[in-house]
Amino acid sequence: MSNQQELWDSDAAQRYDTPGEGMFAPGVLGPTVEVLAELAAGGPAVEFAVGTGRVAVPLVEAGIAVSGIELSHAMIARLREKADEARIPVVQGDMAEVTAGSGFSLAFLVFNTIANLLTQEEQVRCFENAARHLAPGGCFVVELWVPQLRSLPPGHGGTVEVSEPGYLLVDTYDVLQQHVISHHLRFGPELSDGRAARITRTPHRYIWPGELDLMARLAGFEREARWADWDRSPFTDQSRSHVTVYRLRAD
CATH class of the missing domain: 2.20.25 (N-terminal domain of TfIIb)
Incomplete structure (x- = not known):
């Protein structure tokens, strides 16, 4: 993971934010926050790879308590320019390993970031870590591209x-x-x-949708929904990405 730390350095953290444009555009962020707030249902949420707070900050503004996990010191420093520790607590470390608490209603991992884990084993451990964070019946949401x-x-x-x-x-x-x-x-x-x-x-490391579903089942999740985008448009064989909602089994 040290290589990932080097990739997401202070220069990358500064270039990551593009207010009002790209993945920060209202048309992208609005539906994302709306879906996540609905799935949290008023309960607390934890974001794996919280980054500079692109999603966490507006989700907090929507009334959802958000904690984060983030590997990059530089990305956390950028987030701290927007929200202090009391507002968005963050644990620094590997999202497949470290713990930010338990009993969350929602865990989420957006913008393809699970693919930053470069082995299948690490990606499976990430699902297992999400399950440890969630209360029974909680949701894990993954946004990921489809290999082309x-x-x-x-x-x-x-x-x-x-x-x-x-x-x-x-x-x-x-x-x-x-x-x-x-x-x-x-x-x-x-x-x-x-x-x-x-x-x-x-x-x-790219992941096929079916492989992602198997990782989820191994960690105790059932797939609840899969959309082509945050607007909940249907996922088809032509979709280039997907948003998938997994529900942690009560047992």
Whole structure:
């Protein structure tokens, strides 16, 4: 996990927040917070990989008590610029291992972050850790992308996922290990450090929806719902991502 700590350094934490745009846009955050608040049903929630508080802060503003787990010291420091420890308590550490309490009504892990755990074993332990945090009947919500292996041309190991002014995203795949490395190339006069271009790389272990369901069952969960997005649109074989709600069995 030390490599993840290096990836999510102070520079990454500063660039993560894009107020009003991208994943911080009201059209993205609004439905996310609405669904999570409904599932919490007035009870406390815990966010795995709370980051800079993109979701936790507006969820608290919606009246839900939120605690967090976060590996990156830099991301926690950025969160502390928005909310103090009394408002959003955070435990620093690996979301597959550390404990932020128990008896929560809701645990959630959004924006593909479970894929930051680079082995199947770690991902299974993350589900088990979520179960330890929840009261019987509590919900675990996971937002995750669907691997786009169908878009790989024969004989090629990568795809261009985003191409727009100033930004290029290329994903390269190791299908044997279920690993994908996202290469983020940013370029143009808007770079604050004066460089012509900047490239960063983030590794992930992708998870098929059926594999995710099996991880959940091993940890004592049953799948309650799966949508293509936070607007609860139907999940289909063409969906590029999903939001899945798991319910912890009472036994």
